[in-house]
Amino acid sequence: MTDSTEPSGARIRFHNVSKRYGDVAALADFDLEIGAGEFLTLLGPSGSGKTTALNILAGFTEASGGDVRIDGQSILSLPPEKRNVGMVFQSFALFPHMSVFENVAFPLKLRKTPKPVMRDKVAEALDMVRLGDYAGRRPSELSGGQQQRVALARAVVFQPAVLLMDESLSALDLKLREAMRLEIRHLHSRLGSTIVFVTHDQGEALTLSDRIAVMRDGRIAQIDTPDRVYDQPTTRFVAEFIGQTNLFDVTPADGGGVHVADLGVAIPAEGMNGAKAISLRPEKIRALANGSDAPDAGMVVFDGMVDEPLFLGETVQYSVNLPSGRTMQFRENRGEGRAPLRRNDRVRLAFRPHDAVPIVRD
Amino acid sequence: MMGGDKTGRVLLTAYFAVVVLYLFFPILIVAPMSFSDDRFLGFPPESWGLRWYEAYFSDPVWIDATVRSLRVAAVASTLATVLGGLAVVGLERWRTRWRTALTVLFAAPAIVPNVIIALGVFVVAIRLGINDQELTLAAAHGALALPFAVMIIGAAYRQIDPTLERAARVLGAGPVRAFVSATLPSLMPAVVSAFIFSFFVSFDELIVALFVMGGSETLPVRIWNDLRFELNPTIAAISIFFVAITTVAMTLAELLRRRGANQSRV
Ligand SMILES: Nc1ncnc2c1ncn2[C@@H]1O[C@H](COP(=O)(O)OP(=O)(O)O)[C@@H](O)[C@H]1O
Ligand SMILES: [Mg+2]
Helix, strand or coil, X not given: CCCCCCCCCCCEEEEEEEEEECCEEEEEEEEEEECCCCEEEEECCXXXXXXXXXXXXXXXXCCCEEEEEECCEECCCCCHHHCCEEEXXXXXXXXXXXXXXXXXXXHHHHCCCCHHHHHHHHHHHHHHCCCHHHCCCCHHHCXXXXXXXXXXXXXXXXXXXXXXXXXXXXCCCHHHHHHHHHHHHHHHHHHCCEEEEEECCHHHHHHHCCEEEEEECCEXXXXXXXXXXXXXXXXXXXXXXXXXXXXXXXXXXXXXXXXXXXXXXXXXXXXXXXXXXXXXXXXHCEEECCCCCXXXXXXXXXEEEEEEEEECCCEEEEEEECCCCXXXXXXXXXXXXXXXXXCCCEEEEEECHHHCEEECEC | CHHHHHHHHHHHHHHHHHHHHHHHHHHHHHHHHHCECCCCCCCCCCCECCHHHHHHHHXXXXXXXXXXXXXXXXXXXXXXXXXXXXXXXXXHHCCCCCHHHHHHHHHHHHHCCHHHHHHHHHHHHHHHCCCCXXXXXXXXXXXXXXXXXXXXXXXXXXXXXXXXXXXXHHCCCCHHHHHHHHHHHHHHHHHHHHHHHHHHHHHCCCHHHHHHCCCCCCHHHHHHHHHHHCCCCHHHHHHHHHHHHHHHXXXXXXXXXXXXXXXXXX
């Protein structure tokens, strides 16, 4: 679509943007910088303000305060049609009375693109989403996945510097959704436009994004690369929202480190300063063979009793009751050379101190 | 159980037949009378022919009244459809606190008895010296049809996905262009349907026409005046002729409305 010489993505900057609906703060002190050509995902539960942020960027919603800039230019006074952003909606929003070709040609027609150029561009965009043979169809004659790809082609055919997607995949079924993720990644590397992607699906966010902004109550709870958001959550909310985890309250221990009452152990690790809790991912915990010691002297060891094994395919997840009365989860690959654990088996578990992630805030 | 089921079905069928008969009774009487060859209105006719249809088409007074009614209805339905369409867009889009009040206002002509409206229009028209004019009647009829236009177009409007227009905007269309290219096509069947419906609201309206129109009769006024002096089967012929036209037009309107309702879903 674009010459490799021309950098096509734009920088986006939200500067202390707020949006109030009566007493509800849909966005508060929303501050975000998105690099040119970056794939940034706004991830958060329903009602966390993702759509509001996107609609302010697109021009459908007026901000109550703050500023939004694209490539340094404030855009808040521009109507949507002057912002040169592409957008893919959850409902696809294809024009039902227009053919696939006419839908994709629509933004070009508005830009008074000459007919032959228009035909080439539409054909190119449709080829890109592998719908070259469907130009004459009506949207109602396409499957959900195909409609979605038409919407995508229409959003990028005029080479916008910014592409917005609001829950664009959630109307599709699981298989299709996963296939579309690959297409979108592919599209992103090919187009080079800046993409702001909104989803409540952490899987989508983790596979697609350069960075993820995890949102909560109209604010960004954490913004980081997918692996850091997953491995180093800084708040309880992020740790629990992304992936599965075990959260334990901690108290400072003598000589640095923290004490975990529920596990009855101390974690001697550094970097636990100010930790209110720790997050332990289920896959970071290992079950030791009967009576054996930890394979690694530094590991933290504790005991529990298997409550419920849960077969997940290549892994098994166990619910374990702790002496303190708490329940926790751990997960292991099947066939690790040890008999599978059963309900009421006593089990000795271990983890590496640095796999316990300090949580400093709620 | 089986017996009960069967009785129920028979009762339901009988009920259906009675309701249909009730609804069609006037037509069942009038239709045969229109094909009578007798000199006076009577049921059942003693001889058959197209004499009264001929009488209608060859009498300039009848044709004049008919054409006048068609003209008035055309203006009235255009008014009702355009104003109704604009009202719908306004009411649905700008959510002011006057919304409920305005909605009631647009429904008012359907609630106020026609006699009252007729009287009001009459008084105002006399005062302004615009009585006995087709445009005055058309304006009054337009107001009478407005609630139906608002209802029909409004129902269709609410079926249309509002993100369509947003999509058009972000793709580069200004507000008007976005409405025209994203919303209007899906609204069109309902607009046509509202036009046809409004047309017939005006076309067979008698009371306001009686008050407003003096010398120049519309078709219903002509029928009314004719009936007062003699009963001849011309009226039966006219009735059946227009029942046929109305049926075709209304069926068309309903089909359009349904097609529109289906089309606005992708
Ligand atoms: N038009 C509106 N009127 C009133 N409240 C709104 C409106 N739009 C959004 N909100 C509120 O703002 C908050 C954020 O909404 P939204 O941005 O849609 O969240 P998300 O897209 O993350 O689900 C929610 O509490 C929602 O109820
Ligand atoms: Mg949303």
